[in-house]
Amino acid sequence: MIKEELKQKISDRAARVGVVGLGYVGLPLATEFARQGLRATGFEVDQKKADAINRGESYIADVESSQLSDLVGRELLRATTDFSELAGCDAIIICVPTPLRKTKEPDISYILAAAEEIKKSLRRGQLVILESTTYPGTTDEVLLPMFESAGLKLDEDFLLAFSPERVDPGNPQFRTDNIPKVVGGSTDDSTEIAAHLYAQIVGSVHAVSSARVAEAAKLLENTFRAVNIGMANEMARLCYALGIDTWEVIRAAATKPFGFMAFYPGPGIGGHCIPLDPHYLSWKARQHGFDSRFIGLAEEVNSGMPEHVVRLVWDGLNDDRKSLKGARVLLLGVAYKKDINDVRESPALSIIDRLRAKGAEVSYHDPFIPEVRFDDAHTESTGEPLQSVELTDDELRQADCIVIVTDHSGVDYARVCQLGKLIVDTRNALAGELRRDARARVIRL
Numbered sequence: 420m421i422k423e424e425l426k427q428k429i430s431d432r433a434a435r436v437g438v439v440g441l442g443y444v445g446l447p448l449a450t451e452f453a454r455q456g457l458r459a460t461g462f463e464v465d466q467k468k469a470d471a472i473n474r475g476e477s478y479i480a481d482v483e484s485s486q487l488s489d490l491v492g493r494e495l496l497r498a499t500t501d502f503s504e505l506a507g508c509d510a511i512i513i514c515v516p517t518p519l520r521k522t523k524e525p526d527i528s529y530i531l532a533a534a535e536e537i538k539k540s541l542r543r544g545q546l547v548i549l550e551s552t553t554y555p556g557t558t559d560e561v562l563l564p565m566f567e568s569a570g571l572k573l574d575e576d577f578l579l580a581f582s583p584e585r586v587d588p589g590n591p592q593f594r595t596d597n598i599p600k601v602v603g604g605s606t607d608d609s610t611e612i613a614a615h616l617y618a619q620i621v622g623s624v625h626a627v628s629s630a631r632v633a634e635a636a637k638l639l640e641n642t643f644r645a646v647n648i649g650m651a652n653e654m655a656r657l658c659y660a661l662g663i664d665t666w667e668v669i670r671a672a673a674t675k676p677f678g679f680m681a682f683y684p685g686p687g688i689g690g691h692c693i694p695l696d697p698h699y700l701s702w703k704a705r706q707h708g709f710d711s712r713f714i715g716l717a718e719e720v721n722s723g724m725p726e727h728v729v730r731l732v733w734d735g736l737n738d739d740r741k742s743l744k745g746a747r748v749l750l751l752g753v754a755y756k757k758d759i760n761d762v763r764e765s766p767a768l769s770i771i772d773r774l775r776a777k778g779a780e781v782s783y784h785d786p787f788i789p790e791v792r793f794d795d796a797h798t799e800s801t802g803e804p805l806q807s808v809e810l811t812d813d814e815l816r817q818a819d820c821i822v823i824v825t826d827h828s829g830v831d832y833a834r835v836c837q838l839g840k841l842i843v844d845t846r847n848a849l850a851g852e853l854r855r856d857a858r859a860r861v862i863r864l
């Protein structure tokens with residue numbers, strides 16, 4: 420039974436783990452296996468990333484270079500672009516991107532490319548796990564037939580499972596090792612062995628009855644966030660129209676000890692997960708003649724937030740008898756959330772785009788992002804790239820409007836309040852005290 424063989428190998432720390440795709444998800448995961456004494460090999464298409472890892476240099480903030488170089492030095496971790504080495508792995512975990520096409524339909528081409536490589540060297544005794552977020556059915560309907568067409572049989576020759584990733588980049592409290600892992604296999608044996616593998620690196624593993632359930636659970640988690648953030652954003656727009664402080668309303672509601680969970684408004688949603696994942700679910704729903712209306716509504720409200728932020732800037736300048744055309748607008752933060760270096764789907768890009776389209780002179784400061792480009796499908800425009808400016812006194816004084824888009828911790832907000840003229844705060848970064856002493860006029864979302 421390959422189940423028993425693999426189980427023993429994993430328990431003995433003799434199993435070799437392959438991680439395909441070494442990004443925000445794959446690199447911390449491979450590092451965690453290596454830390455627990457299971458030899459891990461990362462498979463990358465990007466030679467530069469593979470080389471950096473083999474030099475012990477991390478490009479992901481949540482993984483320390485010192486830790487990486489220690490693991491590489493002890494031959495517990497290495498990276499390669501040679502996919503023929505997959506044959507030497509006992510467990511293979513796929514962590515490649517799952518973006519959307521321009522039509523907002525799932526693009527699983529990266530999963531297919533990774534699976535094609537795995538299929539070439541699939542051999543008896545291997546466990547394959549998909550971690551990339553995807554629609555329910557991908558593991559059983561897409562991967563399983565591909566692997567079986569290599570002439571191997573599920574359970575007899577290989578095992579197959581889905582286990583969603585829940586990593587929260589930049590969150591020091593929850594890391595790969597202390598976030599419970601959901602696991603669902605294509606068969607019971609697959610679930611059992613995949614759960615056994617993850618039990619080596621995480622404290623809690625929750626097994627479910629199928630890969631489909633695990634795939635759907637991940638989409639529920641992220642759709643839940645998208646819908647609730649949409650609700651908070653709608654509330655913010657309503658409060659703005661009514662002249663009520665949204666943040667105070669949420670703080671008050673959050674004192675209820677049951678039946679309420681606080682979600683906060685912002686300039687829009689970003690990152691590789693929350694804006695994308697619900698579309699994987701609604702696409703699958705449509706195939707079954709089902710219209711997932713909550714998802715559509717949340718998308719409509721959330722994607723309207725950058726325009727609302729521009730409206731706040733516009734209103735603020737108008738009160739100063741200034742036009743948006745020719746105004747100097749300085750954005751604080753362009754990353755999609757605080758203290759991380761990721762601009763994928765960041766609402767900041769859409770805000771910059773809209774401000775520039777209205778003739779504003781836009782600059783930005785972000786300690787984590789030295790440059791933003793507009794030619795990589797983030798936005799409609801193909802505008803000139805922008806480089807982060809230093810946050811000098813002059814820069815703050817000369818801005819007609821400062822927009823806090825990301826509330827990075829390292830920024831001196833007291834100085835921003837003292838030197839700025841007009842501030843649009845989309846994150847409630849300026850606590851009451853700061854606002855009271857501010858020379859600047861502050862407009863909050």
Ligand SMILES: NC(=O)c1ccc[n+]([C@@H]2O[C@H](COP(=O)([O-])OP(=O)(O)OC[C@H]3O[C@@H](n4cnc5c(N)ncnc54)[C@H](O)[C@@H]3O)[C@@H](O)[C@H]2O)c1
Binds near residue numbers: 441444464468584587
């Ligand atoms: N970033 C997050 O916070 C997060 C959280 C939970 C789940 N996820 C999901 O995890 C998956 C990966 O996301 P990510 O943020 O790590 O993406 P990423 O872009 O940071 O990393 C993916 C890596 O895969 C590599 N790659 C692409 N095609 C490949 C191939 N055929 N073979 C080998 N390597 C390949 C890329 O070069 C890149 O380094 C996605 O499905 C995402 O939705 C991400």
